[in-house]
Amino acid sequence: MKTILNGKQMAITIDRLCHQLIENNLQFEQTVLIGLQPRGIYLSGRIHQTLLKLVPGARIDYGKLDITFYRDDFNQSKTLHVPNETNIDFSIENKKVVLIDDVLYTGRTIRSALDAMLDFGRPAAVELLTLIDRRFSRQLPIQPDYTGRTIDALISQKVRVLWNERDGKDEVVLID
Ligand SMILES: O=P(O)(O)OC[C@H]1O[C@H](OP(=O)(O)OP(=O)(O)O)[C@H](O)[C@@H]1O
Numbered sequence: 001m002k003t004i005l006n007g008k009q010m011a012i013t014i015d016r017l018c019h020q021l022i023e024n025n026l027q028f029e030q031t032v033l034i035g036l037q038p039r040g041i042y043l044s045g046r047i048h049q050t051l052l053k054l055v056p057g058a059r060i061d062y063g064k065l066d067i068t069f070y071r072d073d074f075n076q077s078k079t080l081h082v083p084n085e086t087n088i089d090f091s092i093e094n095k096k097v098v099l100i101d102d103v104l105y106t107g108r109t110i111r112s113a114l115d116a117m118l119d120f121g122r123p124a125a126v127e128l129l130t131l132i133d134r135r136f137s138r139q140l141p142i143q144p145d146y147t148g149r150t151i152d153a154l155i156s157q158k159v160r161v162l163w164n165e166r167d168g169k170d171e172v173v174l175i176d
């Protein structure tokens with residue numbers, strides 16, 4: 001197992017991503033954040049909290065989206081799908097949506113999210129923020145607008161993002 005980002009590097013990277021979001025969205029009046037269940041919500045939670053500190057007085061709409069029933073392999077899996085909570089208590093109609101997930105690999109999760117999201121309105125635009133972009137692994141034409149770290153990894157390898165609140169520490173690891 002190899003460390004890609006340690007806790008300190010993760011914090012710096014998340015800070016940088018927040019500044020990039022502020023650069024493009026200023027007060028977030030027309031922009032909402034949506035974290036993807038189950039793993040993206042830790043990153044989106046950190047980003048939301050950091051933005052609230054960096055942009056005093058801003059009201060930044062933030063929700064969590066589960067994509068379980070929108071997956072393109074939903075009918076193929078032999079295991080029972082257990083959905084997570086979707087919690088979006090605002091309309092995304094005509095807003096810019098920033099989708100947030102921890103890892104971008106084939107792009108299929110994001111495709112499902114684009115579908116699932118439409119239950120909450122028709123956004124003016126959608127952007128994608130991901131902590132880790134696994135390059136050269138896409139199966140769909142989906143690319144991030146904000147990236148923490150781009151990495152090359154073998155098909156046999158797996159990237160895991162660990163979070164203090166769930167795993168006891170913040171770290172991004174590459175597993176052989
Ligand atoms: O771009 P994709 O190929 O869709 O992969 C990215 C997704 O994979 C992980 O989720 P999850 O743990 O649910 O999937 P995994 O079991 O494939 O790692 C990760 O949190 C992303 O949501």
Ligand SMILES: O=c1cc[nH]c(=O)[nH]1
Pocket residue numbers: 103105106134157158159160161
């Ligand atoms: O390496 C990978 C690929 C897909 N999803 C992950 O979380 N990690």
